[in-house]
Amino acid sequence: MTANNFTLTLDDLRQWRDGGTAPCDPRPLIGVIGDPISHSLSPAMQQPALDEAGIEGRYVKIHIPKNVESLDECFALMSELGFQGTNITIPHKEAALAASTKADSVSTIMGVANTILFLADGTSKAYNTDGVGFAGAVRDAFLMDLRDLRIAIIGTGGGAGKAAAIKCGMDGCERLVMINRTVEKLRPLAEQLGPYFRDDRLHGPSDRIATIALADTAALQEALEEIDLIVNATSVGLKAGDGSPLPAHLIRPHHMVFDMIYAPPKTPLLIDAEEQGARIANGANMLAHQGAASFAIWFGKAPPVATMKSALAAAMQA
Ligand code: NAP
Numbered sequence: 001m002t003a004n005n006f007t008l009t010l011d012d013l014r015q016w017r018d019g020g021t022a023p024c025d026p027r028p029l030i031g032v033i034g035d036p037i038s039h040s041l042s043p044a045m046q047q048p049a050l051d052e053a054g055i056e057g058r059y060v061k062i063h064i065p066k067n068v069e070s071l072d073e074c075f076a077l078m079s080e081l082g083f084q085g086t087n088i089t090i091p092h093k094e095a096a097l098a099a100s101t102k103a104d105s106v107s108t109i110m111g112v113a114n115t116i117l118f119l120a121d122g123t124s125k126a127y128n129t130d131g132v133g134f135a136g137a138v139r140d141a142f143l144m145d146l147r148d149l150r151i152a153i154i155g156t157g158g159g160a161g162k163a164a165a166i167k168c169g170m171d172g173c174e175r176l177v178m179i180n181r182t183v184e185k186l187r188p189l190a191e192q193l194g195p196y197f198r199d200d201r202l203h204g205p206s207d208r209i210a211t212i213a214l215a216d217t218a219a220l221q222e223a224l225e226e227i228d229l230i231v232n233a234t235s236v237g238l239k240a241g242d243g244s245p246l247p248a249h250l251i252r253p254h255h256m257v258f259d260m261i262y263a264p265p266k267t268p269l270l271i272d273a274e275e276q277g278a279r280i281a282n283g284a285n286m287l288a289h290q291g292a293a294s295f296a297i298w299f300g301k302a303p304p305v306a307t308m309k310s311a312l313a314a315a316m317q318a
Contacts (some may be wrong), residue, residue: 007037007061010068013077019269029057030298031078033096034089035066042087042313045291045308052304057084066091072098079118085298086116087291093159100126109166109192112159115294127297131167133290134260138229140289141281147297153231154214154223154245157185160260161233165189168195171211176209177223177292181234183213217247224250230273232259237267244269253277260286263316288312 008031012023013068022028029050032042046059064074071092078086088096094114097103100116101123107113112128135146146168151166155161156178166189168176176197178186190211197208212219224230236245238261246269252286257273260283270280288309295303 006043006058007063008079010074011064013081016081017077024060026056026058027082028060029055030059030086031083031085032059032064032075032087032089032090033064033071035062035064035091037063037089040089041287041312041315042089042291043145045312046087046295048311049292049295049308052307053299053301055299059300062086064092068092068095071095071228075099075116075118075124076082079122079124085118085294087294088114088116098128100124102126104128106131106166106170109193110159110163114290115297117297128163129290129293129297130163130286131170132293133286133288134160134164134231135167135171135261136166136289136292137258137283137286138258139282140285141258142229142279144229144256146171149173149228150177150226151229151231152177152179152227152252153233154179155232155234155236156180156189156211158233158235159184161231162189164231164233164260165193166271171192172196174208175226178209178211179214179220180211181214183211186211196299203235214245217250220246221250224255227255229256229258230278232257232261232267232269235261237261237264237269242268246272248272248276251276251278252253255279258282259283259309262287265316284316285309295317 032040043059091246097113103126107126107128110128115127115129117125151173153161156165157180180186234245251273255278257278257280259267259270261267262282262284273280292303292305
C-alpha cells in the first residue's frame with residue numbers, strides 16, 4: 001500500500017493475491033480507478049454510505065497509470081479478491097467498457113462506463129450512472145423531471161454533456177438543444193438521439209432536437225427563448241479567471257441554470273444567471289446521485305442518499 005492511506009496500485013493487488021493478506025482492515029470491497037486519483041471525493045461519500053448500510057468493507061482508490069494497455073488484469077484481480085465493484089474515472093472510462101464482459105444499454109450507447117459490478121461467476125458488467133445523477137440533481141434543485149422540460153446543454157461534445165443528452169432522450173424531454181464549441185462533433189449524437197424525438201409532442205415551428213455552434217449567438221438567442229433549463233457541461237468555469245460559456249444577456253428570468261461544475265460552487269455562469277433572475281444549481285448533487293446509483297447497482301438496495309450528500313458537502317468544504 002502506498003503512503004496515501006487507502007490508495008492501492010496494481011502491484012498491491014498482485015501482492016494481496018499472492019500473499020493472501022488484505023492490505024487493510026476492513027478489507028477493500030469497492031474501488032475507484034483513475035489517474036490521477038488522489039483528488040477523488042468518491043471515498044468520502046461512499047465510505048459513510050457503506051458504514052450506514054452495515055456493509056463491512058473499505059472503499060479504496062486504485063491508481064492505474066493512464067498508459068496501461070487494458071484493465072483486463074486489474075478487473076480479474078479485483079474479481080478474484082472479492083471486490084463487489086468499482087467506479088471508474090478519467091482516463092479509463094472507455095477501457096473499462098472494453099474490459100467488461102457485459103454492459104447495460106446506457107454505457108453501450110455512450111461508449112464509456114463509470115461503474116462496474118463484479119459478478120459471482122467471475123464476469124463483470126459495465127454501467128454509466130452520470131445521466132441518472134444529472135436527472136436526480138435537476139429534480140432536487142428545480143422539482144422537475146427531464147421529461148417535462150425543454151433543455152439546452154452547452155458542451156454536448158464532452159463525456160458529461162453526452163451522458164446528460166442521452167438521458168434527456170431516454171426520458172423523453174420536450175425539446176433538446178445541443179450546443180458545442182465544435183458543432184461538427186455533435187452529428188453522430190444527433191443521429192443516435194433522433195429516434196427519441198420523432199413524435200410530435202410540441203406544437204410550433206421548432207424541431208424537438210437541434211444542434212447549435214456556441215459561437216452562433218443569434219441562433220442561441222432564438223433557441224434559448226424556448227428553453228426552460230440551460231445546462232453547462234463544459235469545463236469553462238472550473239479554473240480561476242475563467243469566464244462564462246454563455247453571454248449573460250441570453251439568460252432570462254424564466255430560465256433554470258444548472259452548472260455541472262461544483263468547485264467553485266458558484267461559477268461565473270451561475271453568478272450571471274442569478275443576476276438575471278434565473279434559478280440556479282451547481283453540480284454537487286449530480287456527483288452524489290451518480291454515486292448513489294452506483295451503490296444501488298453494487299448492493300441491490302436503496303442507497304443512503306442523504307448521508308452521501310452531507311458527507312460530500314463536508315468533504316468539499318474541507
Ligand atoms: P470533456 O469530455 O473534456 O468535455 C469538455 C467539453 O467542454 C467539450 O464539449 C468541449 O468542447 C467544451 N469546452 C472545453 N473548453 C471549452 C472552451 N474554452 N469553450 C467552450 N467549450 C469548451 O469533459 P467532461 O468529462 O465531459 O466534463 C465536463 C465538465 O463537467 C467538467 O467541468 C467536469 O468537472 C463536469 N462534470 C461534473 C460531474 C458531476 O458529477 N457534477 C460529472 C462529470 C463531469 P469541444 O468539444 O469543442 O472541445
